Amino acid sequence: MPELPEVEYVRERLHGWLRRRRIVACTIADARLVRPARVATVERSIVGRLVERVERHGKWIRLTLDDGRLLFVHLAMTGWFELAESEQALRHERARITVSGRPHLTHVVYVDARRWGRWISSRSDTPTWAHLGPDPLNDTVDPAALRSRFRRSKSRSIKEALLDQTLLAGVGNIQATEALWKARVDPRARASALGDKQVDAILRAISWSIARTMADLARGERGKEDPFLVYGHRGQPCRRCKTALTHIILGGRTTTFCPGCQTK
DNA sequence: ATTATTGTTGGTAG
DNA sequence: TCTACCAACAATAA
Numbered sequence: 160m161p162e163l164p165e166v167e168y169v170r171e172r173l174h175g176w177l178r179r180r181r182i183v184a185c186t187i188a189d190a191r192l193v194r195p196a197r198v199a200t201v202e203r204s205i206v207g208r209l210v211e212r213v214e215r216h217g218k219w220i221r222l223t224l225d226d227g228r229l230l231f232v233h234l235a236m237t238g239w240f241e242l243a244e245s246e247q248a249l250r251h252e253r254a255r256i257t258v259s260g261r262p263h264l265t266h267v268v269y270v271d272a273r274r275w276g277r278w279i280s281s282r283s284d285t286p287t288w289a290h291l292g293p294d295p296l297n298d299t300v301d302p303a304a305l306r307s308r309f310r311r312s313k314s315r316s317i318k319e320a321l322l323d324q325t326l327l328a329g330v331g332n333i334q335a336t337e338a339l340w341k342a343r344v345d346p347r348a349r350a351s352a353l354g355d356k357q358v359d360a361i362l363r364a365i366s367w368s369i370a371r372t373m374a375d376l377a378r379g380e381r382g383k384e385d386p387f388l389v390y391g392h393r394g395q396p397c398r399r400c401k402t403a404l405t406h407i408i409l410g411g412r413t414t415t416f417c418p419g420c421q422t423k
Numbered sequence: 424a425t426t427a428t429t430g431t432t433g434g435t436a437g
Numbered sequence: 438t439c440t441a442c443c444a445a446c447a448a449t450a451a
Binding site: 161162165218233234235236237273275276277287322324331332333334390412413 | 427428429430431
Binding site: 251272274312319 | 441
């Protein structure tokens with residue numbers, strides 16, 4: 160389910176469950192999760208270690224262990240973490256980390272219906288992590304730097320550019336759709352053609368959208384009625400100008416927008 | 424039965 | 438080397 164706000168929510172929970180705890184057991188039930196590494200190798204690399212840090216950049220989570228070992232986790236479309244009360248496997252459980260605790264052992268379970276998620280155990284940052292763009296929640300994004308990155312792409316739309324994790328980390332299809340509506344920018348506009356004002360408006364809109372989703376999560380609104388203004392609302396009247404929202408495919412993803420008030 | 428889905432990646436072509 | 442495009446990955450819900 161996750162884009163940046165959901166991944167941050169997961170990170171906060173993991174931090175509470177794992178930080179300063181010792182990993183006493185790890186079972187990886189799905190070899191796909193760690194491919195091309197071996198399940199036993201990854202399990203062995205983290206068992207016995209203390210978890211020192213749980214961090215996030217974009218949609219990636221990085222656990223730092225007390226010997227410097229790093230465990231990178233990507234939730235992809237349907238990855239999530241839950242606490243399990245017993246040895247009984249949860250629905251779609253793919254892996255489990257058991258940590259020592261007071262008073263009992265804690266079973267932190269990774270569930271993932273579609274099995275697109277990834278765990279990577281490494282002694283140093285992966286190239287993917289190293290190449291991520293600035294994180295709109297953790298970092299101060301430099302609008303001028305972002306504009307110059309946008310200008311380098313010849314033909315790409317702003318919608319496609321926003322999904323490029325090396326430009327900005329953590330923005331997914333929902334956040335991009337919502338932010339472009341909020342910023343009144345046509346998703347088909349060439350990224351290279353955007354003016355300073357538009358880029359500034361998009362950055363503000365991304366922060367707004369992330370903050371709104373995080374507030375919903377904090378209120379425990381997950382799975383409640385849909386909080387989005389345009390995503391998934393094709394055919395409905397635009398809340399600003401009443402024009403019917405339409406949709407197109409950009410970068411292989413459904414993109415809903417208002418043809419009336421989102422301009423190039 | 425059909426269609427859609429909040430994400431990345433590897434291959435290919437240019 | 439870089440950019441762009443697209444199929445593939447897999448399970449569920451409407």
